[in-house]
Every structure is written in C-alpha cells, then in structure tokens.
Amino acid sequence: MRFLLRPGWIALTLAVVAFAFACAYLLAPWQFHRSDERDGTNAALQRAVTTAPVPRGRLVPPGTEPAADIAWRQVTVTGTYRPEGEVLVRLRSIEGSPATEVMTPLATTTGETVLVDRGYVRSGDTGGLPPIAPAPGGTVTLTGYQRLDEGAPDRPAIVADGHRQVYAADAPTIAAAGGVAVSPGYVQLLPNQPGVLTAVPLPPPDPNPSYSYAWQWLIFGLMAIGAWIYFARLEWRRAHGLEPHRERDDQDPRDAADGTPWDARTSTEAKLADRYGRR
Structure with a gap:
C-alpha cells in the first residue's frame, strides 16, 4: 500500500x-x-x-417576549390605537409581490402597548405608496396571530413618502423609529378587524x-x-x-485513460488505414 x-x-x-x-x-x-x-x-x-383565539395575556405575560411555541396562535387584544407611533415595514414580499406593511401601536386595557400589524399596501403605478387609511379612534377589540420579532435589521430607519420606515418587523426597531415603547412581538391582524388594511395571509405550509x-x-x-x-x-x-x-509504449493513443485497449482491427478507420498503408 x-x-x-x-x-x-x-x-x-x-x-x-x-x-x-x-x-x-x-x-x-x-x-x-x-x-x-x-x-x-x-x-x-x-x-x-x-x-380558537384567547386573550393575549394568557399566553404572553405583559411586557415579556412571546415564546417560540406560541408563534401564530390566535390572540385577542383590547385597547386604543396610537397612530403617532405608526411605522411602515418596507421591502416585503407578500404572495410573490412587493408590499409595505403598516405597524401601529395599540395601548391595551391591561396597561401595556402592543404593536399591531394592520396589513399591507402595494406601491402605486408611479412607485410611491398609496394613501393609507388611518387607524380608527376609540377602544377596539382585535383578533390576530401572535408573531415573533424578526430581529434588528442591518439598515437604519428612513423617512420616505412622508412615513417612517424600517426594514424588519421587529418591535424594538419600530419602537425606536416611532417613538412609542411597545412590548416584544406583534399581533398580525386577521381580515375584517378594526383598522385592518389588506390582511397579511398565512404562509402556505x-x-x-x-x-x-x-x-x-x-x-x-x-x-x-x-x-x-x-x-x-x-x-x-x-x-x-x-x-x-500494457506498457505505455505499446498503447494506442486512442486507448482509454484506464488502459482499456482500443481494438483498432475492428474499426473502419483502421481497416482503411491498413489498406492504404497508413499503419
């Protein structure tokens, strides 16, 4: 060897x-x-x-980060929207097309402020954002999916089209951009909820x-x-x-690389070569 x-x-x-x-x-x-x-x-x-949906407080103690095993659970929250802290999440892809999600804080009756994903809008023909319907005033009760933070993006917040915008659905990042402190995680609204725009659909399995x-x-x-x-x-x-x-000197140049001989006597080319004296 x-x-x-x-x-x-x-x-x-x-x-x-x-x-x-x-x-x-x-x-x-x-x-x-x-x-x-x-x-x-x-x-x-x-x-x-x-x-079935349950009050968010049963799954997530106020002010704490949602556990991974309750992601996508349906929850309910009651409170008042705080539109002054609204921030958009840009460069999203929903059902294969670009979109912008609208995040608005909600001051709940339990004393905490929860971030609510009111849905998405798509860019207009000119590339800018269309008018975004404001969140309703007064006390509302909402049902949505409990989502986890995506993590801080590597790009800073910007102001574009008259809106504060960030690059990730991340509660701390949005709180810093909007100036309103919110609890970790966010609630993604289901269709037909107060303040919803176009609800973000569940992803396919x-x-x-x-x-x-x-x-x-x-x-x-x-x-x-x-x-x-x-x-x-x-x-x-x-x-x-x-x-x-076979030794290399005895090999035909047309032999295979592993040494397998090429049988010249059975090829038409070799027969013609022999006939005309080329071999």
Missing part, C-alpha cells in the same frame, strides 16, 4: 476525508436542523387555523425537502468513501499484477 504515500494519493485521501466529514458533521446536521425548524413552523401554522437533502449529503459522503476504496483497490491490484496492464 505504499502507493498511498504518493502526493496525488495523499491529496485525494485528504479531499475525500474532508468531504465525508463535511457531509456527516456539517451539511447533513444543518439540513436536519432546518427540517426540524420547518416542521415546527408547519405545526404552528396548523395550530393557527385549528385553535412548507413542503420541507430538508430531510431528504440531509440524507442525500450522507449518501454523497458514503459514495466518496466508496469511490476512494474502489480506486485504491484497483491501484493495489495493478501493483500486484492482478489487472491487465
């Missing part, structure tokens, strides 16, 4: 080991993790349409191909190891004279 110490075989062995390690300990686990996340999201969406991708990476890693074993065995057999081998 001294051939394994050749530079080419050392490089090949290291490449196979690195690839197999990446498949087994990086790529496949990453896809398994994504599969679990997608299964969790699909389960949450299923709960959203099968579970994720088909979740990640589980299959994970197994594919594991199989690719095993295939790389199997290919290394095959070629190492082939090289060992050749070194011990167990495989047919």
Whole structure:
C-alpha cells in the first residue's frame, strides 16, 4: 500500500476525508436542523387555523417576549390605537409581490402597548405608496396571530413618502423609529378587524425537502468513501499484477485513460488505414 504515500494519493485521501466529514458533521446536521425548524413552523401554522383565539395575556405575560411555541396562535387584544407611533415595514414580499406593511401601536386595557400589524399596501403605478387609511379612534377589540420579532435589521430607519420606515418587523426597531415603547412581538391582524388594511395571509405550509437533502449529503459522503476504496483497490491490484496492464509504449493513443485497449482491427478507420498503408 505504499502507493498511498504518493502526493496525488495523499491529496485525494485528504479531499475525500474532508468531504465525508463535511457531509456527516456539517451539511447533513444543518439540513436536519432546518427540517426540524420547518416542521415546527408547519405545526404552528396548523395550530393557527385549528385553535380558537384567547386573550393575549394568557399566553404572553405583559411586557415579556412571546415564546417560540406560541408563534401564530390566535390572540385577542383590547385597547386604543396610537397612530403617532405608526411605522411602515418596507421591502416585503407578500404572495410573490412587493408590499409595505403598516405597524401601529395599540395601548391595551391591561396597561401595556402592543404593536399591531394592520396589513399591507402595494406601491402605486408611479412607485410611491398609496394613501393609507388611518387607524380608527376609540377602544377596539382585535383578533390576530401572535408573531415573533424578526430581529434588528442591518439598515437604519428612513423617512420616505412622508412615513417612517424600517426594514424588519421587529418591535424594538419600530419602537425606536416611532417613538412609542411597545412590548416584544406583534399581533398580525386577521381580515375584517378594526383598522385592518389588506390582511397579511398565512404562509402556505412548507413542503420541507430538508430531510431528504440531509440524507442525500450522507449518501454523497458514503459514495466518496466508496469511490476512494474502489480506486485504491484497483491501484493495489495493478501493483500486484492482478489487472491487465500494457506498457505505455505499446498503447494506442486512442486507448482509454484506464488502459482499456482500443481494438483498432475492428474499426473502419483502421481497416482503411491498413489498406492504404497508413499503419
């Protein structure tokens, strides 16, 4: 097995080991993790349409961050809109088209202020935003989906089309831009609620191909190891004279790279070459 110490075989062995390690300990686990996340999201969406709404305070203590396992649960809140803290979330994609979501704080009867996603608007023909209907005054009771914050964006808030705008549906970011302190998370309104514009629809269930991708990476890693074993065995057999081998001087240039001879006597080209004395 001294051939394994050749530079080419050392490089090949290291490449196979690195690839197999990446498949087994990086790529496949990453896809398994994504599969679990997608299964969790699909389960949450299923709960959203099968579970009756409950007061938000039962699921989220005032001022605390919503837990991941209550994402998309239907909740109710009662309070008064605070339009002075309204902020738009720009560059959204809803049903495959660009949109802008409208976030308005709601001062609830429980003493906290909750961010409400009143829905979305689309840009007009000239590229600007259409007029946005103001939130109604007075006390309202709303039903919507409890959502989690998306995390702070890497771009600062701006003012465009006469509105304060941010790049993520993130309560702390919107509170800083709008000047009204709100609790973590936000409530995404269902259709036909007071103050709703065009309600953001539930996303479709994720088909979740990640589980299959994970197994594919594991199989690719095993295939790389199997290919290394095959070629190492082939090289060992050749070194011990167990495989047919011809010296390079006796080989036809049309022979295959693995040494398989090209049978010139059976080719039309060779017969013509013999007839006219070209061989």
